[in-house]
Amino acid sequence: MQTIPSALDLHGASWRDWITENLERRCAPEELLNRMLKTTWKYEQAILALDEAMALLGMPPTTWRPRVPTIPDEDTIQLGERVIRVLGRFSSPRAALLDGLLSAEECGNLIDYAYSKGLNKSGVVDGATGESIKHHARTSTSVFLTRAETPLIDTIEKRLSELTNWPISHGEGLQVLRYEAGQEYKPHFDWFDPQKPGSANHLKRGGQRVGTTVIYLATPEEGGGTRFPKSGVQVYPRAGGALFFADVDVSGRPDEMSLHSGMPVVKGSKIVATYWQREGPFR
Ligand SMILES: O=C(O)CCC(=O)C(=O)O
Known part of the structure; x- marks a missing residue:
């Protein structure tokens, strides 16, 4: 045996x-x-x-378990009818590159819906005030979608919640971003710096951001990778695929290794939907 x-x-x-x-x-x-x-x-x-x-050793085993979104340690993840393939995993920051998170039809419908609402110049959070401000570091256009705003958005959020084993109530709405040639998002963290006064109001709405999923909806002809400059890892957008990464380490502390950027698009358009997950219910 x-x-x-x-x-x-x-x-x-x-x-x-x-x-x-x-x-x-x-x-x-x-x-x-x-x-x-x-x-x-x-x-x-x-x-x-x-x-x-x-x-x-006779220690209580379950009291320490980390509470962070986690993608199962499998090569292929089946969620209902959908088969999601894990193309790569990285340990620092903890990340997984996924193929087939969304179908081509779902990508197209989400793009159409976002366009029907209209995209505006993207903002960044001002560390001093917490307000969203326009900044040369982020040159895309974007639109925020609220949770379960349409049946498709509800389906996608449920899929992400199941995939990462993290409650749907802890998810912020999706944000759809469009980058044209030359547009980018320079290196930044998605977590809120607890030392900065502008973070307080954001942290009140569900605690720290603990997970980010960048869902690629349209593939640019050239450029537009998502890059982690501290580890040198870069992944390239492929429509329907996604990159999940943890914003915090397994103790829940903001992870400096999660510094990331949306590299400039060289040719064509890159369209993504970003999904952020909080440590508690998002209000
Ligand atoms: O566009 C990308 O590849 C990354 C997007 C991003 O960094 C973000 O939305 O926080």
Whole structure:
């Protein structure tokens, strides 16, 4: 009979010893998880291994579990009829590149709906006041859509909630953005800096932003990648695909590695829908 290795043994005895010894030394499980995710450990396996070790050591295993949106550690994710393929995973920031999140028809219908509402020059949050201001760092046009504004938007939000295992009530509405040649969004964080006065009102509306999904609705002919300058990772937009990334680390702290940019479009138009998830219900 074949025995299934325990999660704790998945990466060999030295990892098993490292995990148990550090837990015995009362290191925070979140810190260990952060370190493990910078290596070959996958998110869910690392959590299982920590749970197993804590159970072996007689510690209550479920009290520490991180509360962040998470995409299952699988190559293919089936949600109802839809099959979503995971094309890539990155550990810092924690991110997954997805194919087939939306059908071509859904992309087209969402674009048409956004256009029917009208797109205006995009804004950025002013750190001092919290107001949305126009800024040379962001040159796209965009429109905010409220939660469940149409049956299609409701379907997409439910899909994203199921995919990331995060309540739909914690999601902000979608924002549809259009970039023409030369337009971009320079490096920025999606999280609100708790040190800046302008963040207070935003944080009151559901806490920190913990997850971002950039859904690619239209593929530009050239350029327009989404780039993480701190890790050097860049992904290229393909309509129907998406890039999920966590804005916070597994302890819920803003992740500096999540600095990202929408690179300038060189040719054609790039259209995306951005979906942000908060730590609590969004009001
Ligand atoms: O356009 C992109 O690729 C990224 C969009 C983005 O950074 C954002 O909406 O926060």
